[in-house]
Amino acid sequence: MTDRARQxxxxxxxxxxxRETAQAVYAADSHRLLxxxxxxxxxxxxxxxxxxxxxxxxxxxxxxxxVVVLCPGSGAVRARLAARLAAGGIGAERFATVVHxxxxxxxxxxxxxxxxxxxxxxxxxxxxxxxxxxVMPNSVLTHDDVVEDFATICASVxxxxxxxxxxGAYVGAGALVRENLSVGPWSTVGMGTVVLADVPAAEVxxxxxxxxxxxxxxxxxxxxxxxxxxx
Numbered sequence: 001m002t003d004r005a006r007q008x009x010x011x012x013x014x015x016x017x018x019r020e021t022a023q024a025v026y027a028a029d030s031h032r033l034l035x036x037x038x039x040x041x042x043x044x045x046x047x048x049x050x051x052x053x054x055x056x057x058x059x060x061x062x063x064x065x066x067v068v069v070l071c072p073g074s075g076a077v078r079a080r081l082a083a084r085l086a087a088g089g090i091g092a093e094r095f096a097t098v099v100h101x102x103x104x105x106x107x108x109x110x111x112x113x114x115x116x117x118x119x120x121x122x123x124x125x126x127x128x129x130x131x132x133x134x135v136m137p138n139s140v141l142t143h144d145d146v147v148e149d150f151a152t153i154c155a156s157v158x159x160x161x162x163x164x165x166x167x168g169a170y171v172g173a174g175a176l177v178r179e180n181l182s183v184g185p186w187s188t189v190g191m192g193t194v195v196l197a198d199v200p201a202a203e204v205x206x207x208x209x210x211x212x213x214x215x216x217x218x219x220x221x222x223x224x225x226x227x228x229x230x231x
Contacts, residue, residue: 006032008066014038018071067096075150075168
């Protein structure tokens with residue numbers, strides 16, 4: 001594919017997930033990467049893995065032909081950024097979806113705008129992934145799973161069939177979720193947790209079997225307009 005045929009792409013945030021997303025874009029040869037934006041001025045002008053940090057999120061408005069992917073590792077930060085950009089007139093049509101070429105998305109599965117699927121993910125059938133979702137390498141999503149907007153599925157997570165992961169929830173690396181359970185919105189499941197019961201909204205669960213540890217940041221906190229993208 002020639003550069004002329006590829007749409008220009010900006011990655012918002014210059015942390016680890018943004019750098020991983022850049023490598024997935026290179027592997028897929030799907031877009032022409034322009035660089036990163038980041039709201040930390042100390043990073044402006046830096047070069048990360050061969051790509052420049054071009055400035056803050058105001059760069060997006062100055063490049064109207066470029067599509068965008070929100071790359072902070074925190075779903076809450078991605079949600080605040082999406083709201084801030086929407087207020088500035090940057091809507092769903094400006095967001096790209098990045099799928100590593102090693103990921104097969106069956107015809108019965110759907111992936112929303114702005115989502116990131118890194119290498120080695122297995123999706124079986126009728127999996128629904130919302131908008132601005134991040135799914136890390138080697139995760140397994142089986143029949144009829146639903147992952148709602150702004151959720152984060154870390155590396156090597158396994159979701160049995162019929163699992164629903166709520167908006168903004170974070171499922172830590174290596175966690176296992178039994179079939180037909182829900183992980184509530186804005187909740188956190190710690191790494192290696194074995195989930196054998198529904199996780200309520202805005203709670204942190206850990207252990208084997210998974211158990212309540214403490215409360216998490218509720219959805220009502222996501223409206224804060226002050227956003228750092230360097231997460």
